[in-house]
Amino acid sequence: MNVQFKKGSLEMCVLIFIHAKDRYGYELAQQVSESIQIADGTLYPLLRRLTKDGFLSTYFAASSEGPQRKYYTITSKGKEKMHELIDEWEIFTKNVDKLIREEYKNHE
Amino acid sequence: MNKDKYFSQLESLLQNISQEDRKELLYDLHEYFETGLEAGKTEEEIIEELGHPETIAKEMFADDSADPNVNGFKSDKYNKYSYPLDMDSFKDIFDHSFHSAQKFKDKLNEKLKKFPFESYAEVNSTTIDVLREETVSNKNIKGIHIHTTISNIDMVVSEQDEIHIVLDGKISESIKEYLLFDVQSQGDTITVEVSLDSHNIRNINANLNLQVSIPKNYNYEKAHLTSITGKTTIDGLLTNVLLLESTSGNVHVKNSIAEQIDMHVVSGNIYLSDSTAKQTNIKVTSGNIKMDNVSSEHYNFSNVSGDIHVIDDTLIGNMKATTTSGDVKVDIEETIPSVNINFGSITGEAKLNIDELTYETKKEHKIIAKKEEGLYEIQVNTTTGDFTLFNTQASKAN
Numbered sequence: 001m002n003v004q005f006k007k008g009s010l011e012m013c014v015l016i017f018i019h020a021k022d023r024y025g026y027e028l029a030q031q032v033s034e035s036i037q038i039a040d041g042t043l044y045p046l047l048r049r050l051t052k053d054g055f056l057s058t059y060f061a062a063s064s065e066g067p068q069r070k071y072y073t074i075t076s077k078g079k080e081k082m083h084e085l086i087d088e089w090e091i092f093t094k095n096v097d098k099l100i101r102e103e104y105k106n107h108e
Numbered sequence: 109m110n111k112d113k114y115f116s117q118l119e120s121l122l123q124n125i126s127q128e129d130r131k132e133l134l135y136d137l138h139e140y141f142e143t144g145l146e147a148g149k150t151e152e153e154i155i156e157e158l159g160h161p162e163t164i165a166k167e168m169f170a171d172d173s174a175d176p177n178v179n180g181f182k183s184d185k186y187n188k189y190s191y192p193l194d195m196d197s198f199k200d201i202f203d204h205s206f207h208s209a210q211k212f213k214d215k216l217n218e219k220l221k222k223f224p225f226e227s228y229a230e231v232n233s234t235t236i237d238v239l240r241e242e243t244v245s246n247k248n249i250k251g252i253h254i255h256t257t258i259s260n261i262d263m264v265v266s267e268q269d270e271i272h273i274v275l276d277g278k279i280s281e282s283i284k285e286y287l288l289f290d291v292q293s294q295g296d297t298i299t300v301e302v303s304l305d306s307h308n309i310r311n312i313n314a315n316l317n318l319q320v321s322i323p324k325n326y327n328y329e330k331a332h333l334t335s336i337t338g339k340t341t342i343d344g345l346l347t348n349v350l351l352l353e354s355t356s357g358n359v360h361v362k363n364s365i366a367e368q369i370d371m372h373v374v375s376g377n378i379y380l381s382d383s384t385a386k387q388t389n390i391k392v393t394s395g396n397i398k399m400d401n402v403s404s405e406h407y408n409f410s411n412v413s414g415d416i417h418v419i420d421d422t423l424i425g426n427m428k429a430t431t432t433s434g435d436v437k438v439d440i441e442e443t444i445p446s447v448n449i450n451f452g453s454i455t456g457e458a459k460l461n462i463d464e465l466t467y468e469t470k471k472e473h474k475i476i477a478k479k480e481e482g483l484y485e486i487q488v489n490t491t492t493g494d495f496t497l498f499n500t501q502a503s504k505a506n
Binding site (some may be wrong): 022024047061067069070090 | 129132135136139143144146157158159160161164168170336410412430432454491
């Protein structure tokens with residue numbers, strides 16, 4: 001898939017995944033790569049930035065498999081950001097869908 | 109490349125980022141490695157999944173340059189609305205959406221105390237009545253797809269052979285020309301769409317109800333409902349698959365039969381009553397899930413902040429529930445047959461009120477228990493939520 005598409009939506013997807021459930025990095029990476037194919041490692045710089053910007057925070061807890069893991073959780077600022085991104089995304093995709101439907105498919 | 113080589117290469121590439129960023133990133137990647145190894149992967153496989161050190165380092169720098177605080181340049185990327193306090197006009201507020209203005213208001217708390225937001229919201233309050241109707245044939249129809257961004261959905265059964273769709277209610281006069289009501293019958297699928305064909309709309313009133321009457325006792329293959337805002341009610345639906353996605357709004361499904369129910373709601377309560385589904389998957393971000401007299405062979409619940417409450421005469425199925433802060437409550441009125449219970453939590457606790465339970469593990473936040481041979485599985489995982497399993501009969505006997 002087009003790498004620019006992935007880039008544009010990754011931040012939103014990460015916020016949505018963490019909003020649904022607190023997750024540790026590996027778990028999140030597995031989840032994300034089910035819907036967006038990325039090199040798992042590139043997720044961490046993004047997590048770092050989202051944490052620095054106050055959209056995520058981290059804590060350590062024992063995982064269901066046993067060992068301690070660093071869990072990412074969403075902050076209220078992060079939730080706000082997520083809603084903003086979803087709103088923008090919905091408007092954007094709707095417009096693009098419409099464009100494809102009306103301008104492309106009709107003139108093919 | 110092996111793990112050591114990978115990290116030494118990465119470390120040398122990350123020399124120019126702050127010590128803290130480097131430390132956090134390397135920690136995360138180490139943890140990823142450990143988890144991968146525990147999952148049975150080889151170092152090579154893990155490296156393959158992680159991507160080349162250069163890719164990661166490049167990403168780290170790309171993010172850094174996007175950081176507003178780098179190079180002394182404060183672009184306020186995420187604080188678009190922190191304008192100077194001495195702004196002498198509030199005109200700018202009108203250029204933002206109401207939501208953004210609300211944020212703006214928070215920032216300028218003192219100054220904005222008397223700002224008449226309420227009257228701003230009432231600007232477009234003149235409403236008009238809406239009534240649109242369509243009737244389509246249900247002959248050979250297998251699927252129903254309902255998509256609405258602005259109305260409630262009310263699905264009911266009728267004695268008629270056709271599908272009758274009515275949209276009624278009130279909307280702001282200013283948006284009447286943008287209201288889209290579209291019913292299409294294509295192949296074996298009927299699609300109903302209600303939306304606003306314009307995006308630059310704010311402070312509107314819309315109180316719309318979309319009623320879809322379907323023939324009684326007709327078995328659909330798939331019913332797919334999506335809704336952005338508004339409540340959804342389904343009464344008497346017969347379908348192989350019910351797929352329901354809602355962004356905000358409560359959902360009530362009753363007297364319905366499905367092979368599979370999948371619901372995904374961001375915020376809103378879900379109430380399922382007097383229904384049957386082989387497989388029930390429900391995912392809610394914030395909102396409660398309640399099941400009353402529903403028989404399902406497999407329940408799969410996932411909830412972040414709301415509670416999960418299951419009430420039934422007996423338990424004849426497996427249940428898997430995951431919540432972050434919500435509680436999980438199961439009330440069984442008559443008998444609890446043979447069951448395996450597995451509960452795990454970080455700070456939540458479990459109270460199990462059932463007879464003849466044998467515990468394999470009984471700790472504060474972890475319980476593994478069994479009744480008889482353990483025919484059904486109940487698995488509950490929470491972060492802070494509690495779990496209670498209550499058997500009315502057992503408590504009476506006690």
